[in-house]
Amino acid sequence: MLDLLHDVIFDYTLRNVALGSALLGIVGGVLGSFAVLRRQGLLGDALAHTALPGICLAFMLTGLRTPLVLMAGAAITGWIGTLIIIKVVQDTRISEDSALGIVLSVFFGIGIVLLTYIQQSNNANQAGLDRYLFGQAATLVQSHVITMAVLGGAALLCVALLFKEFKLLSFDPEFAASIGFPVGKLNVLLTSLIVIAVVIGLQTVGVVLMAAMLVGPAAAARQWTNRLSVMLGLAALFGAAAGVSGAMISVTASRLPTGPMVILCMTAIVIVSLLFAPERGLVWDAVRQRSSRRRILQGGPG
Amino acid sequence: MNAEQTILLTGVFAASSCALVGSFLVLRKMAMMADAISHAILPGLVLAYFLANGPNLVFGVLGASLAGLTTVFLVEGLQRTGRVKSDAAIGIVFPALFALGTFMISRYFANVHLDADAVLFGEIAFAPFDRLIVAGVDYGSQPMIVLGAITVLNLALILFFYKELKVATFDPGLAAAIGFSPVMLHYGLMTAVSMTTVGAFSAVGAILVVALMIVPAATAYLLTDRLALMIGLSVGSGVVSAVSGYYLAVLIDVSISGMMTVTAGALFGLAALFSPSHGLVARAIRRSKLRERFAADLLVMHLSHHRTAAETFDSLAAELNWSPSWLERVVNRSTQEDTIQVESEAVRLTDNGRLAADRIAASLEPAR
Numbered sequence: 001m002l003d004l005l006h007d008v009i010f011d012y013t014l015r016n017v018a019l020g021s022a023l024l025g026i027v028g029g030v031l032g033s034f035a036v037l038r039r040q041g042l043l044g045d046a047l048a049h050t051a052l053p054g055i056c057l058a059f060m061l062t063g064l065r066t067p068l069v070l071m072a073g074a075a076i077t078g079w080i081g082t083l084i085i086i087k088v089v090q091d092t093r094i095s096e097d098s099a100l101g102i103v104l105s106v107f108f109g110i111g112i113v114l115l116t117y118i119q120q121s122n123n124a125n126q127a128g129l130d131r132y133l134f135g136q137a138a139t140l141v142q143s144h145v146i147t148m149a150v151l152g153g154a155a156l157l158c159v160a161l162l163f164k165e166f167k168l169l170s171f172d173p174e175f176a177a178s179i180g181f182p183v184g185k186l187n188v189l190l191t192s193l194i195v196i197a198v199v200i201g202l203q204t205v206g207v208v209l210m211a212a213m214l215v216g217p218a219a220a221a222r223q224w225t226n227r228l229s230v231m232l233g234l235a236a237l238f239g240a241a242a243g244v245s246g247a248m249i250s251v252t253a254s255r256l257p258t259g260p261m262v263i264l265c266m267t268a269i270v271i272v273s274l275l276f277a278p279e280r281g282l283v284w285d286a287v288r289q290r291s292s293r294r295r296i297l298q299g300g301p302g
Numbered sequence: 303m304n305a306e307q308t309i310l311l312t313g314v315f316a317a318s319s320c321a322l323v324g325s326f327l328v329l330r331k332m333a334m335m336a337d338a339i340s341h342a343i344l345p346g347l348v349l350a351y352f353l354a355n356g357p358n359l360v361f362g363v364l365g366a367s368l369a370g371l372t373t374v375f376l377v378e379g380l381q382r383t384g385r386v387k388s389d390a391a392i393g394i395v396f397p398a399l400f401a402l403g404t405f406m407i408s409r410y411f412a413n414v415h416l417d418a419d420a421v422l423f424g425e426i427a428f429a430p431f432d433r434l435i436v437a438g439v440d441y442g443s444q445p446m447i448v449l450g451a452i453t454v455l456n457l458a459l460i461l462f463f464y465k466e467l468k469v470a471t472f473d474p475g476l477a478a479a480i481g482f483s484p485v486m487l488h489y490g491l492m493t494a495v496s497m498t499t500v501g502a503f504s505a506v507g508a509i510l511v512v513a514l515m516i517v518p519a520a521t522a523y524l525l526t527d528r529l530a531l532m533i534g535l536s537v538g539s540g541v542v543s544a545v546s547g548y549y550l551a552v553l554i555d556v557s558i559s560g561m562m563t564v565t566a567g568a569l570f571g572l573a574a575l576f577s578p579s580h581g582l583v584a585r586a587i588r589r590s591k592l593r594e595r596f597a598a599d600l601l602v603m604h605l606s607h608h609r610t611a612a613e614t615f616d617s618l619a620a621e622l623n624w625s626p627s628w629l630e631r632v633v634n635r636s637t638q639e640d641t642i643q644v645e646s647e648a649v650r651l652t653d654n655g656r657l658a659a660d661r662i663a664a665s666l667e668p669a670r
Contacts, residue, residue, distance in 0.1 A: 041389035042334050049509070093580050094328075098520050101333035102570060105513030109563025112510075116557040134404065208341070209401060215393030219386045256408050260401035267398040274385055282383060 013138065014251065020140040020148055021247035021262065024201045024213060025239030027152040030159055031197040032214030033221065033228075033235045034190055037170040041218075042097075043082070043191070045211030046104040047198045050081030052111025052207050055132055056118060067144045070132075071151070071199045078195045081107055108207075135206030135259035137247040148200045155196045158189070159232075166190060167228050204247065205259035213239065216266040223277035238273075242266035305430040308443045312429040313548055313562060315449035316502040317514050317540030321522075322456040323494050324515035324540075325533045328523055329471050330491075333516045334389075335374065338396035339492070340499045340508040342373035344403025347500075351411065359434075359444065363500050370496025371489070373399060426505040426558045445505045452501040456494055460533065463487065468529055506559035513563040514540060517570050524573040524580045539569050597624075597632045599662050602641050605651045606659035612648040 035041055051074035058073025059065065081103045088099040131139065159166060168176040169186050177183045194214070201210045221234035246262030275283050303311075327336050346369025347362055354361035373395055380391040426445075434444040441447060460467065470477040470487045477484050495515070502511045522535035547562030575582050604622060605613060613621075619629050633649065636642045641655035651659065 036387070036390050039387050039389050041387070041393040045334075045337070045393060088574065091582055091585065092524060092574055094520050094523065094574075095331045095333075097331050098328050098333040098516055098523075101337055101512055101516040102520055102567070104337065105509055106517060106563055106567030106570070108509045109513055109560045109567065112507075112560035113551075113556045113564055116560065117554070120555050209397045211393045212397030212401075215390050216397075219390045219394055223385060257404060260404040260408075263397045263401035264405060267394070267401070270394055270398075274380075274383070280385060282385070 012142075013140075014248070016140045016142055016145050017137045017247045017251050018244050020145045021137055021204050021243030021258075022240040023145070023148050023152050023243075024197075024204050025217065025241065025243030026236040027155055027197045027200055027239075028213040028243075029217035029221070029235030029237070029239030030156060030232050031190075031194050032216075032239075033218040033232050034159075034166055034170050035194055035214055036218035036222065037228075038190075040194075041215040042100055042211065043085075044194060044198060044214035046081060046085065046100045047078045047195055048202070048207045048210035049104040049111075050078045050107040051075075051198060051202055052132070053077050053107055053114055055202070056111055056114035060114065060118060067203060068147050071147070071202070074199050074202060075195050077107065078198060079192070082191055082195070131206070132202050133206050133208055134257040135202070135204045135209070135262075137204045137258035138251050140203065144203060151196050152200055155193045158193055162186070162189070163229075170228075204243070205262050206257075209259040209263045212263045212266055213243075216263070216270050217242070220266075220270045220273035223273040223280045238266075238269050242269055303442070308430040308446055309426055309558070310545060310548055312426055312443065312446040312449055312505050313544035313558070314541050315446065315453050316426075316505050316511075317518065317544040317562070318537050319449055319453040319456050319498045320502055320511060320514035321518045321536040321540035322453070322460055322533065323491065323498055324519035325522065325529075325536050326467060326471060326491055327495065327515060328519040329529075329532075333512075333520075334392055335377070335492075336495055336499070336515045337509075337512045338377060338392045339370040339373050339496055340503060340511045341396045342399035342403075343367075343369045343496065343499055343503075344400050344508070345369055345406060346372075348403050348406045348411070352406075359448070363497060366500035367493060367496040369399065370499060371492060374489070374492045429505055432504075445501075448501045449505065452498055456498060459490070459494055463490075464530075467491070471529075506562065510559045510563050513566055514544075517563070517566040518543065521566075521570045521573045524570075524577040527579070539573075540566065543569055594632065594635060597628070598636045598639065598641070599658075601632055601636055602651065602655055602659050603662055605642060605649065606656060606663075612650065614647050614649065618649060 032041075032044065035044055054073035054075065054077030055070045056073075057077070058070050061073075062069050064070075085096075085099045085103050088094050088102070089096050094102070165176070165181055165186055168181065169183060169190065173183055176186075197214065198210050201213050205213055217235040217239035218231070220238050221231045224234055225231050242265040243262055246265040247258050249265075250256045250258040250261040273281075275281055278284070324336070327333055343366035346365035346367070349369075350361035350365030351357060353365070376395045377388070377391045380386055380395065381388050386394065429443050429445040432444045434441045434447050466477070466482045466487055469480070470482055470484045474484045477487075498515075499508070499511050502514065506514060518538075518540035519532070519536040521539045522532045525535055526532050543566035544562050547565040548558055550565065551558040551561035573581065576584075578584055600622070601618075604618070615626070615629060615633075618624070619626055622629070624632070633642065633644065636655075637644065639654075639658075640652055641658045643650055643652050
C-alpha cells in the first residue's frame, strides 16, 4: 500500500494515470450532477459515441495523434450530434430516447466505417485509435494530463461562475426563464461543458463506458444530501476515487482495460450509497418499515 | 450458396428481426433499453462460454437472454426504489454489466477468441465461415440460420399477439382493464429483444444492433400513422439499408455492419426531411402557409375595424408592425381572394371581405 502511494507520487506513469483519472472523476462528477438532475443522464452516453467519428476524422484530416487534435474532433462531432438530437426532438414526432438511440448508433456506425477505412489505407500511424473505445489510462503522458487539466479547469470555472444560474436551470427552468435568465443559451453552455467532460474521459475510460462516469458519481452523491453544492462536492470526490482506484488496478494488474475497472469501482460506490446513505439508504428504509410494522402489530404507542 | 449471398441474407435477416421488435421499442419509448440490453448481454455470454466450456449456441442464447432480462429487471427495480430516475438507472446498470463482462474476459479468457471488440463490432463478413454442424452434418452458415429462425419467431410473436401488443403499446390502462397483462407482454417483448440482440450481434455487433432496431423503426414512424404499415415499412427500410450498406461497404472496402448503419441513418435523414406527413420540409411549408393565412385574416379584421379612415400601405405597415415585403405578399394574397382592393395606394375591404370579416369574428366568438 505504502509502496503504491510512493509510486503514485514518484513514478512518472502512475502519477499521470492517477492525476488524469482523478481529473476525469472530478469534472465528470460535477457536470454529471447537472445532467442527472436534468434527467439527461443518457445524453452523455450518446455524446461519447458521437465522439468516435470525430476522433477518426481529426486523425484523417491532420494525420496527427495528438490528444488535443483528436479531442477537438471529438468535441465537434459531439456538438453536431447534440444539435441533431435537439432538432429531431423539437421538430419531429420522434421521442427523446429514440433520438438518442439513433444519433448514438448511427454516429458510432460512421466511426466504425472511418476506423476500418483508416486501417485498410494502411497508415502506419493509426495504431492506437481503437484504444479510445475502452480507454487505456497507461498511455497517458504529462502533456495529456496538462491538456485535460486546462480543459477541465475551464469547465469547472464556468460552473463556479454560473452556479446560481445552472442551479435554477436544473430545478426550475420555467422560473429561470420568467425572471429573465437566457435559458436557451445556458442550456447550450451546460451541454457544451458536458461535451468537455466526455472528451476528457475518452482516453481514460473510453467511448463505451463514459456514460457511467457522468451518471454514477452524481447518482451516488444524490443519496447523501439534498443540497446541490454538497452533491457536486461529493460527486467530484466519488468520481475521483473511482477513477484513481480503477486506473491503479488496471495499470498494476496487467491486461485489464482501464474503462471497465473504473466503472466497476464506480458501481461499488453507487451500490454502497444506495444501500447505506443516511436517510435515503434502502437498508434504513427496510429497518424503519420493520420496526413500524412491529409497532402497529403490537398496538403500542404510535 | 456463395459467400456473398450468405452475407447478404444474414444482413437481411438481422435487419428484419431487429426491425420487427424495434417498432414496438420506438412506440413504447424504450429505445435506450435496447441499448442497455445490447451491452449488458456480454456477461451472460461470457458465463455461457464458461459453463459450456467453449462457444455453444444454446448456452449462448440462454445466457444472453437471461442477462438481457436481468438488465430490464435491474433498471426497473432501481427506478421503483425512487432513488434514481429512469435515465440514471439505465446509465448505471448497463455500463456496470458491460464492464463486468469485459473484466471477466480479460481476466479469465484473455487467450481465447472472445473479445470485447468483437462484441462491439461483430463481423458479418465471417458469417459464411461460421457453420452450423449438428451430428456431423453441415446445415449452412450458423448466423444466417439463427437469424432466419429469430426472424420467423419474431414475426410469429407479432402476428399471434398483434392485438394485445397494439393495445398494450397505445393504451396500457385499457389493456390491463380488458385482461391482457401489460407486464407479461412487456417481459415477453423484452425477451424477444434480448434473443434478437444475441442473434444479431455476432453479425453486426452490440451497438449496431441498436441501430438496426431503432433507426428503421423511427424512419417508418415518420412515414405512417398505422401500426401494421409502420412494421412493414421498418422491415423494408431495414432490408434496404442492409443490402445497400453491403454493396457500398464492398465498394470502398470498409466495415459492412458500419456501412449498414450509415445507410439506415441516411434513410432516416431523408424521412425526417422529406416525409410528406411528418417531415421537416412539409412542416415548414405547412407553417408558412398557416402564417400567411393568419396574416390575411388579420388584415381583413384590421380593415374592418378601421372602416372610417382609408388605410395606406405605410399606415398598415406601421400599425401591424409588418415589413413592406411581407405586407405586399399578404395584400397580394388577399386581393386574389377578393377580400380587399387597392385603389391608388388606399387599401379597402370588398363586400366579399366584409363577409369574410364577419365569418372570422363569428368563429372567434366563444361558443354559446
